[in-house]
Amino acid sequence: MHELIYFESPGYAEPTRLCLELSQVSWKNTTVDWDGFQALKDSGELPHGYLPILKTPQGTLAESNALMRYAAALAGLEPEDLFLRGKVDEILELIQGWRASFTPTFYIEDLDEKIAARKALFEEGAKIDLGLKNLESLVEASSTGWIADTEDMTLADVKAFLNTFMMFSGQFDGIEASMLKSYPSLMKYHDHVANDARVKAYYDREDELRWVYKPGAFNNA
Ligand SMILES: N[C@@H](CCC(=O)N[C@@H](CS)C(=O)NCC(=O)O)C(=O)O
Numbered sequence: 001m002h003e004l005i006y007f008e009s010p011g012y013a014e015p016t017r018l019c020l021e022l023s024q025v026s027w028k029n030t031t032v033d034w035d036g037f038q039a040l041k042d043s044g045e046l047p048h049g050y051l052p053i054l055k056t057p058q059g060t061l062a063e064s065n066a067l068m069r070y071a072a073a074l075a076g077l078e079p080e081d082l083f084l085r086g087k088v089d090e091i092l093e094l095i096q097g098w099r100a101s102f103t104p105t106f107y108i109e110d111l112d113e114k115i116a117a118r119k120a121l122f123e124e125g126a127k128i129d130l131g132l133k134n135l136e137s138l139v140e141a142s143s144t145g146w147i148a149d150t151e152d153m154t155l156a157d158v159k160a161f162l163n164t165f166m167m168f169s170g171q172f173d174g175i176e177a178s179m180l181k182s183y184p185s186l187m188k189y190h191d192h193v194a195n196d197a198r199v200k201a202y203y204d205r206e207d208e209l210r211w212v213y214k215p216g217a218f219n220n221a
Pocket of ligand 1: 011012049050051052062063064065
């Protein structure tokens with residue numbers, strides 16, 4: 001049995017959750033609130049003091065990217081071919097790159113300033129605009145619809161789909177769903193992944209934030 005422990009939010013854990021689900025190993029999704037996190041921390045169960053962690057039959061893994069790769073390998077979402085695996089890693093790093101520019105905005109206390117800083121990242125030619133356009137170029141160049149031009153879904157799709165569309169859930173001040181309209185190929189990519197039977201089955205539930213992963217989520221944006 002595997003057990004993923006994290007807050008209820010998608011945050012750092014969602015790619016691992018979807019990979020575990022696709023792997024068909026038996027796994028438990030344990031969610032904690034802040035007190036639950038503190039209790040785990042005090043009990044010494046968190047190797048480096050952070051969540052998420054993944055308890056495996058061999059012991060506990062920490063660091064979200066490590067969990068994600070482990071779960072992706074379990075799910076067969078890491079290509080065997082080393083060049084393709086390199087391409088998948090390239091896309092993961094590309095996404096990590098533009099997402100890093102978003103992180104400092106969380107620490108801006110003044111709401112107007114925070115909104116302005118986020119909107120600036122989406123201006124034509126700014127970091128996130130370019131990041132999203134890079135993803136669009138990959139989608140447009142793909143003959144299969146999968147972002148690394150692979151025959152089936154890979155970890156690059158899990159990360160691109162989950163991280164990109166969660167940004168437009170409405171939970172981040174300054175970022176509205178309608179901003180996706182500037183990225184038509186990303187909208188097509190959303191259709192492709194959200195309608196995959198495996199993804200569709202996992203997100204077929206009511207959820208305050210995860211509606212962004214459902215087919216047609218942004219049709220009326
Ligand atoms: N590098 C870690 C960072 C994880 C992280 O920042 N987790 C937050 C929750 S989203 C946390 O545990 N914060 C508790 C704290 O800072 O004390 C990873 O990727 O897993």
